[in-house]
Amino acid sequence: MQVPAPFEYERAESVSHAIALLERLGDEARVVAGGHSLLPMMKLRLAAPEYLVDINDLSDELGYITVESDVVRVGALVRHAAMLAHDGLAEHFPIIRDAEHLIADPVVRNWGTLGGSLCQCDPSEDLSSVCLALDAECVITGSGGQRVVPMADFAVGPYQTAVGEAELLTEVRFPIRPGSSSAYQKVKRRAGDWPVAASGVAVRLDGGTVIDARIALTALGVDDAVDATEALVGRPPSEEAFAAAAAIATQVSRPVDDARGSAEYKRHLAGELTVRALRSAVSRALSTTVN
Amino acid sequence: MQVTMTVNGDEVTRDVEPRMLLVHFLRDALSLTGTHWGCDTSNCGTCVVWVDEQPVKSCTMLAAMAGGKRVRTVEDLERDGVLDPVQEGFMQCHGLQCGFCTPGMMMTARWLLDHNPDPTDGEIREAISGQICRCTGYSTIVRSIRWAATHENASHIETAETAGSSS
Numbered sequence: 358m359q360v361p362a363p364f365e366y367e368r369a370e371s372v373s374h375a376i377a378l379l380e381r382l383g384d385e386a387r388v389v390a391g392g393h394s395l396l397p398m399m400k401l402r403l404a405a406p407e408y409l410v411d412i413n414d415l416s417d418e419l420g421y422i423t424v425e426s427d428v429v430r431v432g433a434l435v436r437h438a439a440m441l442a443h444d445g446l447a448e449h450f451p452i453i454r455d456a457e458h459l460i461a462d463p464v465v466r467n468w469g470t471l472g473g474s475l476c477q478c479d480p481s482e483d484l485s486s487v488c489l490a491l492d493a494e495c496v497i498t499g500s501g502g503q504r505v506v507p508m509a510d511f512a513v514g515p516y517q518t519a520v521g522e523a524e525l526l527t528e529v530r531f532p533i534r535p536g537s538s539s540a541y542q543k544v545k546r547r548a549g550d551w552p553v554a555a556s557g558v559a560v561r562l563d564g565g566t567v568i569d570a571r572i573a574l575t576a577l578g579v580d581d582a583v584d585a586t587e588a589l590v591g592r593p594p595s596e597e598a599f600a601a602a603a604a605i606a607t608q609v610s611r612p613v614d615d616a617r618g619s620a621e622y623k624r625h626l627a628g629e630l631t632v633r634a635l636r637s638a639v640s641r642a643l644s645t646t647v648n
Numbered sequence: 649m650q651v652t653m654t655v656n657g658d659e660v661t662r663d664v665e666p667r668m669l670l671v672h673f674l675r676d677a678l679s680l681t682g683t684h685w686g687c688d689t690s691n692c693g694t695c696v697v698w699v700d701e702q703p704v705k706s707c708t709m710l711a712a713m714a715g716g717k718r719v720r721t722v723e724d725l726e727r728d729g730v731l732d733p734v735q736e737g738f739m740q741c742h743g744l745q746c747g748f749c750t751p752g753m754m755m756t757a758r759w760l761l762d763h764n765p766d767p768t769d770g771e772i773r774e775a776i777s778g779q780i781c782r783c784t785g786y787s788t789i790v791r792s793i794r795w796a797a798t799h800e801n802a803s804h805i806e807t808a809e810t811a812g813s814s815s
Contacts, residue, residue: 368715461778463778464756465690468708
């Protein structure tokens with residue numbers, strides 16, 4: 358039987374209450390939202406916090422998806438299932454629906470949250486790459502107010518983020534950029550499993566030319582967005598350009614051999630999935646522009 | 649700590665350790681052993697129950713987190729001696745062999761049909777993709793859920809026709 362080590366449980370009644378609890382309880386306190394990453398780690402005793410602060414009652418404050426003219430704001434407590442189902446998100450950022458459809462399984466998606474996924478900061482986690490590709494910003498709230506951290510600076514290392522001990526990730530902001538689209542391509546061995554590898558892409562077109570492109574790789578040993586500017590930006594979106602970008606993705610990948618596949622196979626996936634994601638994102642961007 | 653929740657319509661209060669998982673609370677504190685405890689890693693899905701009308705793997709939720717919420721377990725499918733169409737479907741179409749995965753399968757199936765009364769086989773397979781059956785190869789489970797979908801519709805039509813003819 359897998360049971361967490363003993364801890365004390367507190368239930369937050371508001372964001373400010375959650376932060377006050379975290380301040381009072383100190384560095385041995387952890388926030389639990391959906392719990393589908395933290396609780397398994399606690400059951401395996403990989404994590405043994407002395408206090409848990411449950412924020413599941415904060416859906417009024419943290420459970421929104423708001424589409425504005427130039428940004429979509431998503432509260433940190435929004436569940437995967439809600440991200441998957443939201444048409445506004447899918448319209449502006451099809452990469453989100455691509456990725457959410459393949460995260461865990463439908464029952465897990467009912468409880469796991471956007472904020473929990475990002476704060477877990479697992480190198481194999483899909484939404485971190487999605488947010489990186491979309492150039493998202495994270496709103497981190499503490500007793501002194503809010504600060505905004507670009508996704509590129511959010512991950513400090515595996516399982517480590519820019520969120521401080523007495524702070525809460527409260528919102529993720531996705532900028533809407535005209536002429537843009539996006540896609541996510543992932544290979545996993547079976548339903549519910551972590552990815553063998555995945556590639557997320559966001560492109561922006563202007564008059565048949567790529568003016569911005571962001572590529573983020575999952576489970577491939579790459580922390581930052583892949584700089585494929587040279588291959589793509591200022592050029593028409595052609596198969597040659599996609600192949601050049603894929604070559605860069607393959608080159609920067611640092612996968613390891615494990616039960617999910619060999620490093621060689623994963624490097625192959627880095628390139629192939631990047632090409633497929635680019636094709637899909639460009640095709641979506643072109644069809645949106647025509648419409 | 650003390651935790652209070654509604655389980656299958658009844659309010660229950662128990663003293664629990666904060667680290668007690670919901671699956672053990674249901675099985676050990678309330679003796680509701682219909683909910684099974686399987687892989688313990690949120691992979692197999694035999695522990696699926698509903699919390700506030702959403703299916704959840706109860707091995708991956710603390711009993712404390714379910715405090716103040718409505719929990720529904722497999723014991724609540726049958727009402728007044730009448731099986732839920734999902735239960736009837738699993739009987740009619742051999743949706744189980746050893747039966748270990750069945751409680752979770754049926755709770756997910758019930759939720760699916762409440763939200764999508766006429767699912768395709770693909771939609772059924774996706775809905776149960778977080779649950780593992782080592783006996784059936786899934787085909788008879790899909791068939792069982794389809795049976796339930798068909799017979800729910802039939803019973804609704806029958807009720808409507810009966811109501812129409814009696815007026």
